[in-house]
Amino acid sequence: MMQLFDVYPLQDITIDRAKGAWVWDAEGRKYLDMYGGHAVISIGHTHPHYVKRVTAQLKKIGFYSNSVKMPIQQELAKKLGQLSGKPDYQLFLCNSGAEANENAFKLASFATGRKKVVAFKGAFHGRTSLAVSATDNPKIIAPVNQTDHVIFLPFNDPVALERCFSEQGNEIAAVITEGIQGVGGIYVAGDAFLQKIRGLCDAHGSIFIADSVQCGYGRSGRFFAHDFAGVQADIYSVAKGMGNGFPVAGILIGPHLKPWHGMLGTTFGGNPLACAAALAVLEVIENENLMTNATAIGQYLADELRQLPSIREVRGRGLMIGIDLPDELVSLRKALLMKERVFTGEAKPNVIRLLPSLGITRDEADLFLTKFRELL
Numbered sequence: 343m344m345q346l347f348d349v350y351p352l353q354d355i356t357i358d359r360a361k362g363a364w365v366w367d368a369e370g371r372k373y374l375d376m377y378g379g380h381a382v383i384s385i386g387h388t389h390p391h392y393v394k395r396v397t398a399q400l401k402k403i404g405f406y407s408n409s410v411k412m413p414i415q416q417e418l419a420k421k422l423g424q425l426s427g428k429p430d431y432q433l434f435l436c437n438s439g440a441e442a443n444e445n446a447f448k449l450a451s452f453a454t455g456r457k458k459v460v461a462f463k464g465a466f467h468g469r470t471s472l473a474v475s476a477t478d479n480p481k482i483i484a485p486v487n488q489t490d491h492v493i494f495l496p497f498n499d500p501v502a503l504e505r506c507f508s509e510q511g512n513e514i515a516a517v518i519t520e521g522i523q524g525v526g527g528i529y530v531a532g533d534a535f536l537q538k539i540r541g542l543c544d545a546h547g548s549i550f551i552a553d554s555v556q557c558g559y560g561r562s563g564r565f566f567a568h569d570f571a572g573v574q575a576d577i578y579s580v581a582k583g584m585g586n587g588f589p590v591a592g593i594l595i596g597p598h599l600k601p602w603h604g605m606l607g608t609t610f611g612g613n614p615l616a617c618a619a620a621l622a623v624l625e626v627i628e629n630e631n632l633m634t635n636a637t638a639i640g641q642y643l644a645d646e647l648r649q650l651p652s653i654r655e656v657r658g659r660g661l662m663i664g665i666d667l668p669d670e671l672v673s674l675r676k677a678l679l680m681k682e683r684v685f686t687g688e689a690k691p692n693v694i695r696l697l698p699s700l701g702i703t704r705d706e707a708d709l710f711l712t713k714f715r716e717l718l
């Protein structure tokens with residue numbers, strides 16, 4: 343019998359069905375999902391509008407290739423431009439976060455004719471070729487992906503960035519940073535740091551790539567976490583929350599970056615079913631004011647958590663929260679899952695990541711806090 347390639351350490355749980363912020367296992371036990379399947383569930387599991395729109399699209403046509411006109415792609419671009427506050431940007435659709443970043447790098451290199459990329463300590467940008475090379479985890483970089491094109495600098499350090507640009511600014515194609523580092527442990531990029539990136543990219547003709555795969559799509563309370571700094575990136579990469587579980591991703595590309603035929607391409611990217619899923623997500627975010635909810639519930643959770651004893655630090659924005667725990671509480675996350683039936687995410691060495699649906703209610707947040715306090 344064919345076996346699965348065993349790359350994931352698994353929880354001994356089978357999830358069978360889900361609704362809103364809740365999932366049920368095969369034995370019918372109910373869990374509060376504060377993890378959202380890794381920041382993917384943006385509008386809540388099996389949201390009725392989402393199910394309806396995706397089902398209707400599937401009955402009509404699920405797939406055709408990018409060789410024909412697809413009005414639903416235009417519709418998605420229009421809605422995304424409007425909700426993200428970037429109506430003059432262009433949209434290229436693909437299938438995953440790594441692929442989005444890969445296309446962003448490629449575009450930056452085409453546009454500048456340069457090869458070097460600046461990335462930061464603690465960054466995660468995906469597992470494909472240049473995306474993994476720009477990820478600060480040597481363990482997952484295969485020999486074939488090792489390159490001297492990537493320069494790693496300390497995160498949130500404008501001085502180091504300035505020094506790097508003064509030495510080799512005319513070779514740098516792009517600077518890439520998450521607005522809030524996710525896998526790295528929920529560290530917010532400071533306003534001054536993001537403004538410095540913008541300024542140096544402008545001065546040296548480099549491209550600012552805002553990796554918004556995890557922190558984007560309203561999770562921080564703004565559409566892009568980078569928006570807090572009041573600067574525009576040249577390219578925003580989006581994925582995870584974009585399809586609420588349907589694999590859809592993209593890059594939003596500034597109006598000054600011009601395409602040519604064949605520059606980028608994809609088989610599956612932007613298919614009608616993916617667009618229907620992405621449109622359903624945006625419609626729900628808008629109609630149910632989910633960004634406002636993310637701000638309010640996120641602030642409430644963070645404020646309450648900060649009052650608890652024994653926690654080292656609470657970091658993040660909106661519904662992207664990191665609870666940094668001391669070593670003696672290393673088993674807390676496991677206990678949350680097994681005893682209290684609450685899914686959360688983790689970051690090394692000992693950070694619990696909360697990445698729930700943006701539609702999570704105050705009651706659900708209170709329930710989480712009660713369970714968390716009990717365990718503490």
Ligand SMILES: Cc1ncc(COP(=O)(O)O)c(C=O)c1O
Nearest residue numbers: 438439440466467468524555556
């Ligand atoms: C910030 C960031 N960028 C890129 C990726 C890669 O996305 P994907 O797994 O969809 O390729 C991730 C995934 O965790 C991420 O958190």
